[in-house]
Amino acid sequence: MAAVLIPLIIFTPWLSAIMLWFIGDQHEQAEHTIASGATVLSAIFSLLLLLEISDETLLISPIGPMFGDVSFTTNAMSVLLVCIANCIGSLTVIYSAAYMRHEKSLGRYYGMILLFIGAMSGLVLTSNIFLLFFFWEITALCSYQLISFYNDDPNAVRGGLKALFITQFGGIGLMTAALLIYGQIQSLSIPEFIEAARQGAIPTNVLSLIGFLLIAAAAAKSSQFPFFTWLPDAMEAPTPVSALIHAATMVNSGIYLLARFYPAFENVPGWKETILVIGILTIILSSLMAIFANDLKRVLAYSTVSQLGYMFTAIGAGSVLASQFHLLSHAIFKALLFLAAGALIHSISTRDMHQMGGLFKKVPIISVTFIIGALALAGIPILNGFWSKELILEAVHEGTTIWIYLIMLFSVILTAIYTIRCVWLVFFGTPRSDRKVHDAPRLMAFPLVLLAIGTLTSWLFFTQINHAFSTSLPLHKIELETLTKMADKVLSDPLTYIAIGMSLAGVGLWFFKKKKDLSFPLLDIVREASLNSFRFESANTGIIQILTATSEGIRNLQTGSLNWNIFGMIAGFLIVSILLLIGGR
Amino acid sequence: MNLINTMIILAICSIIGIGFYCLIITRNLLKLVIGLQILVKGVMIAVIFAGNVQGKIEMAQSMAYTIIVADTIVTVIGLAMSIQLRDKTGTSDIHSISKLKR
Numbered sequence: 001m002a003a004v005l006i007p008l009i010i011f012t013p014w015l016s017a018i019m020l021w022f023i024g025d026q027h028e029q030a031e032h033t034i035a036s037g038a039t040v041l042s043a044i045f046s047l048l049l050l051l052e053i054s055d056e057t058l059l060i061s062p063i064g065p066m067f068g069d070v071s072f073t074t075n076a077m078s079v080l081l082v083c084i085a086n087c088i089g090s091l092t093v094i095y096s097a098a099y100m101r102h103e104k105s106l107g108r109y110y111g112m113i114l115l116f117i118g119a120m121s122g123l124v125l126t127s128n129i130f131l132l133f134f135f136w137e138i139t140a141l142c143s144y145q146l147i148s149f150y151n152d153d154p155n156a157v158r159g160g161l162k163a164l165f166i167t168q169f170g171g172i173g174l175m176t177a178a179l180l181i182y183g184q185i186q187s188l189s190i191p192e193f194i195e196a197a198r199q200g201a202i203p204t205n206v207l208s209l210i211g212f213l214l215i216a217a218a219a220a221k222s223s224q225f226p227f228f229t230w231l232p233d234a235m236e237a238p239t240p241v242s243a244l245i246h247a248a249t250m251v252n253s254g255i256y257l258l259a260r261f262y263p264a265f266e267n268v269p270g271w272k273e274t275i276l277v278i279g280i281l282t283i284i285l286s287s288l289m290a291i292f293a294n295d296l297k298r299v300l301a302y303s304t305v306s307q308l309g310y311m312f313t314a315i316g317a318g319s320v321l322a323s324q325f326h327l328l329s330h331a332i333f334k335a336l337l338f339l340a341a342g343a344l345i346h347s348i349s350t351r352d353m354h355q356m357g358g359l360f361k362k363v364p365i366i367s368v369t370f371i372i373g374a375l376a377l378a379g380i381p382i383l384n385g386f387w388s389k390e391l392i393l394e395a396v397h398e399g400t401t402i403w404i405y406l407i408m409l410f411s412v413i414l415t416a417i418y419t420i421r422c423v424w425l426v427f428f429g430t431p432r433s434d435r436k437v438h439d440a441p442r443l444m445a446f447p448l449v450l451l452a453i454g455t456l457t458s459w460l461f462f463t464q465i466n467h468a469f470s471t472s473l474p475l476h477k478i479e480l481e482t483l484t485k486m487a488d489k490v491l492s493d494p495l496t497y498i499a500i501g502m503s504l505a506g507v508g509l510w511f512f513k514k515k516k517d518l519s520f521p522l523l524d525i526v527r528e529a530s531l532n533s534f535r536f537e538s539a540n541t542g543i544i545q546i547l548t549a550t551s552e553g554i555r556n557l558q559t560g561s562l563n564w565n566i567f568g569m570i571a572g573f574l575i576v577s578i579l580l581l582i583g584g585r
Numbered sequence: 586m587n588l589i590n591t592m593i594i595l596a597i598c599s600i601i602g603i604g605f606y607c608l609i610i611t612r613n614l615l616k617l618v619i620g621l622q623i624l625v626k627g628v629m630i631a632v633i634f635a636g637n638v639q640g641k642i643e644m645a646q647s648m649a650y651t652i653i654v655a656d657t658i659v660t661v662i663g664l665a666m667s668i669q670l671r672d673k674t675g676t677s678d679i680h681s682i683s684k685l686k687r
C-alpha cells in the first residue's frame with residue numbers, strides 16, 4: 001500500500017504542474033481548479049499514509065551502485081512532515097484562488113508551488129541521501145523562483161537571489177556530507193549510515209565532520225544563526241508562499257535533517273552543544289529584531305526564525321519528540337498567522353503596521369483567527385503552542401544547565417512582547433490611516449477557520465503522535481507517554497507557571513512602557529542594532545564585495561585568445577602528467 | 586623495446602608536437618584547421634600503435650574509424666566557418682575576429 005501511495009504523493013503535484021504548463025495562462029479558472037484538485041488529492045494520499053507508519057525501508061527500485069536504491073521510509077517523523085506539507089499546501093492553494101485572482105503568470109506560480117509540494121514530500125520520505133539532496137535542491141529552486149515571483153520588483157529579485165545564495169551554503173554542506181558518507185560505507189542509504197555510525201564503524205573525526213556539515217546545511221536551510229538574514233527578505237514573495245514555504249514546510253527541513261540523523265551523532269562530542277548554542281543565539285537575536293520591526297510580514301518572519309530556534313534548542317537538549325511536536329504546532333499556527341496577515345494586507349494594501357490599528361471590529365474573521373494564532377505563538381494555554389513550548393522548556397531544563405533555561409525564559413518574555421505589540425498595533429488602538437478594509441472572502445476564510453481549529457485542537461493528538469514516534473523510530477529512544485500523563489506532568493510542574501507568568505510579564509511590560517512612554521538609553525542601542533540586523537547584513541555585503549572583486553580580478557585571465565587557451569591546456573596536461581609520475585613512485 | 590617501436594613513438598610525438606605548435610603560433614583560421622588535422626592524425630597513429638602493442642588491433646581499428654568520422658565533421662564545419670567568417674569580416678586573423686572583452 002505504502003509503495004503505491006508514496007509515488008502518488010510525489011507525482012500527483014508534479015504531473016499537474018506539467019498539466020498547468022500545457023493549459024497556459026488564458027484559462028485562469030481551470031488553473032485554480034487543477035491546482036486545488038491536485039493538492040487536495042495528494043493531501044488525502046498523505047493522510048492515508050498515516051495508516052502505514054512503520055520503521056521499515058521500502059525499496060521502490062534499485063538504480064545501480066552509483067546512486068544507491070530509490071528507497072523510501074514511512075517512519076512517523078517523515079509521515080508527519082508529509083501530512084503538514086500536503087495539508088497546509090492544499091489549504092494555501094485554495095486560499096491562493098482568492099488571493100492571486102487576476103494576477104499575471106499564474107501558471108508559473110502554481111507550477112512552482114506544485115513542484116515544491118512534490119519535492120518536499122520526496123525530501124522527507126526518502127531514505128537515500130542522494131535523493132534527499134536532489135529534492136533538497138528542488139525545494140531551494142522553487143523557493144527562489146517564488147520569492148522572485150513579482151520579477152519586475154527589484155527587492156523581490158534581490159530577496160530571491162539572497163535566499164538562493166545563502167541556502168546553497170547548506171546545499172554544499174549536505175553534498176559534502178553525502179560524499180563523505182559514501183566514501184565511508186560505500187552506500188547512500190541513511191539507515192545503513194546510522195547503523196554504521198552507532199556501531200563505531202566510522203572514524204570519529206570523519207563522523208564529527210559529517211555531523212557539523214549537516215548542522216551547517218540545516219542552519220542555512222532553516223535560517224538559523226549566522227544564516228538567518230535571508231528569511232525576512234524572502235517576505236517579498238506572495239503571502240501564501242510565505243505561509244507554505246517560509247513558515248510551515250521548507251524551513252522545517254533543516255530541523256527534520258538533524259532529527260533524522262540524531263541517533264548517528266548523539267555521542268559525537270560537541271554536536272548537540274553546537275546545535276543548542278545556534279538555537280539560543282537565533283532565538284534571542286531574532287526575537288529582538290521582531291520587537292523593533294514595523295513590517296507585519298517581517299515580524300512574522302523573525303518570529304518564524306525564533307520558533308525554529310526553539311526546535312534547534314530542543315534537539316540540542318536531546319528531545320527530538322519535543323522539537324517535532326513544536327514543528328507540528330508551529331506549522332499550523334504560523335501558516336494561520338501568515339494567511340490571516342495576507343488576507344489583511346490584500347484588503348488594506350500595506351504591510352506597515354503603523355498604518356493599521358483599530359481593525360478588530362472591521363475584519364472580525366481575520367482578527368479572531370489571527371489572535372488565536374498569536375496566542376499560540378506566545379504560548380498561552382491551552383492552544384497547541386503552549387504544550388509544545390512547555391515540552392521544549394522542560395527538555396531544556398532537564399537536559400542542560402540552569403543558565404540556558406534562564407535564557408529560554410527570557411526569550412519567552414521577548415516572544416510575548418513582540419506578539420502583543422504586533423496584535424495591538426494591527427487590531428487595537430485608534431486607526432492611524434483612513435484606508436478601506438474588508439473582511440476575508442469565503443475562499444480565504446475557509447483555510448483560516450480550518451487552521452484556527454487546528455491550532456486549538458492539534459495537541460489532542462499527542463498520544464497518537466507519541467505512540468507513532470516511539471514505535472517507528474526505535475533508535476531515537478522516545479518514551480511512551482499519553483496525553484493525560486503529559487498534561488498532568490506539565491500542569492503539575494511549577495516551572496510551567498513560571499513560563500506562563502513570564503509571558504504575562506512580557507505583555508504587562510509592553511503595556512507599561514507604552515503607557516508611560518518610557519525610553520531608556522540601553523533600549524535605543526538595542527533598537528539601533530536590531531534595525532541593522534546586528535551588523536549581519538554588512539557582513540553579507542562584505543562577502544559579496546570580496547567575491548565581486550575576486551571575480552573581476554580573475555576575469556583578466558580569460559583573454560579569449562585561442563593560442564593562449566591551447567598553451568594553457570598543454571601546460572595543464574604537462575603539470576598533471578608530472579604530478580602523476582611523481583605520485584606513482 | 587626494439588628500434589622500430591622507438592622510432593614510431595618518436596614520430597608520433599613529433600607529429601602531435603607539430604600540431605600543437607601550429608595551434609599555438611598561428612593566427613590564421615585556415616591554418617588552425619590544418620594544425621588540428623596534423624594533431625589528430627598523430628593521435629590516430631598513436632591509437633593504432635597502442636592497439637598493436639597490446640594485441641587488440643580490432644579495438645584500435647574501430648576507434649580509428651570513429652576518429653576519422655569525428656575528425657571529418659570537425660574539419661568540414663571548421664573550414665565552412667572559416668570561409669564564412671572571412672566573407673563576413675574580411676579577415677582570417679582570429680585576434681581581430683575575437684570580440685571577448687579584455
